[in-house]
Amino acid sequence: MTSILLIARRELGAHFKNLIGYVVIAALLLLDGLMFHAYALSDGKNLSSEVLREFFYYSSGMTGAAGILLSMRLLAEETREGTIVLLYTAPVTDWQIVVGKWLSAFLFVCVFVVLSLYLPLMIVVHGSVHPGHLAAGYLGLTLVAAATTAIGTFCSSITSHQLVAGILGAVLFLLLVTMWFTARIASPPLDDLLAYSAFFDKHFQPFTKGAIHTRAIVYYTSVTFLALLGARVVLGTRRWR
């Protein structure tokens, strides 16, 4: 555990010293605000809960993008710069390396998630919001952050180019997002499996309405675990190559 925290703390420090991290967060916060203004507040929505639901819907996309963009460099950059040797030759397991790296990106994306709080707070000021709705929505965003940073970490482990890792991560993320559509045209029993795999459709919708479903938590936790497992396998395989 100590090794995981050590790796995460160093990496988090690198995130805060890297301009790209700030640019990504600033750009996504700007987009989040524009979406909020253009969609969540439009179409004559009068109920605060409806506005909040729309906010969580758009914010989940921004959180997913932040997860991919802020994790794409994690292992790819280390491989490219040759500093991965410091981790490979340290008395730590491949799991500890992967989890430490992922944790740093996850916490950094959480900074973005926390900074987006000003938007729902405006709804709180001008309307009436149930704290449970807010908590459920932010739990959903946190789970999305965990899963997408894990996907980004996995993609970052298979290449030494962070841009390639970013593109791979975006493609994988979009594939998961559009699974609901693929499920519609697939035959049973594949359609059920694809529908369950869809990233937002059934799993994130309840959070936007203030509901917490166990199966959604299991889904995002599973995606996170499987992606991190994939990254661990890639790292382990490299030792044999």
Added chain:
Amino acid sequence: MIEVKGLTKYYGPSRAIYDLEFQIESGQIAGFLGLNGAGKSTALKILAGYLLPTSGSVQVEGIDLLASPERLRSRIGFLPEQPPLYGEMTVRGFLAYLAKLRSYPSSRVAARVEEVAERTSLVAELDSVIATLSLGFRRRVGIAQAIVHDPALVILDEPISGLDPVQIVEMRHLIRQLGGDHTLLISSHILSEVEETCDSLILLRDGELVAQGSETELLQRFNSALSLRATIRGDVTTAHEALMALPIVTNVKAEDLPGGDATLNITLERDEPESVASALVGSGVALRRLEAGHNQLEGLFLEVTTGKGASS
């Protein structure tokens, strides 16, 4: 003690190293030599715990690489040819981070960082950001990170590559100092450097071990000619005759130098410079200088790693 047995590594169907077997005594400085593609880097990466072997075993102080990989890695320090450094960190932060990551007791990390900085002449740069340092200092940080957790085995891959002459002398001194406390394995293409710093040599060819031992042992084992170079003033013919009368001398080549001096290139069967010196002094010439002949190690290296002798 470092013990390597039957170490073999395949990258797919291609063989990188095969059945390597050698030992390095604690506190020794061993030079790892071979042509490009001889398998040095692969062997070093396995010893450092970066790669896993296809078969064979590596033991450092009795700890086995495959049985306890993490434990073994905490006893090894590795400096690759390009020092792996986090440019955004300070030297102090970087060294402290790696010491903790490599299981050095937390309560002693700060003191250890100071101690290692002192040893590697980095005290003035401890709070500098690594990205702002010169190549020489970066290489020092590279060495410092390799020893900060007080490992039993320190592996240095081309430690003087890219350094200027002053930095080379400083690095040589530093490596010599480290030899007492750690076992060192140094890979280098600069043979004179290996000659200066290493107690023993390990020579590879096509992924296989072809020789191990001290330079003198290897020169004798491979019948490589030992040579001395004497600078004298006086009658060259008398000196030549005196040397050729010695049973250990097989050849003497004389060369006149400006100013009345002459150089004698002496080929010997055994390493006995004292006999040569006595013979020259006894012949009545003024012995102005007696030094090891050039290219002895180079000749051995060429002979062992390529099967061809040195041309000079």
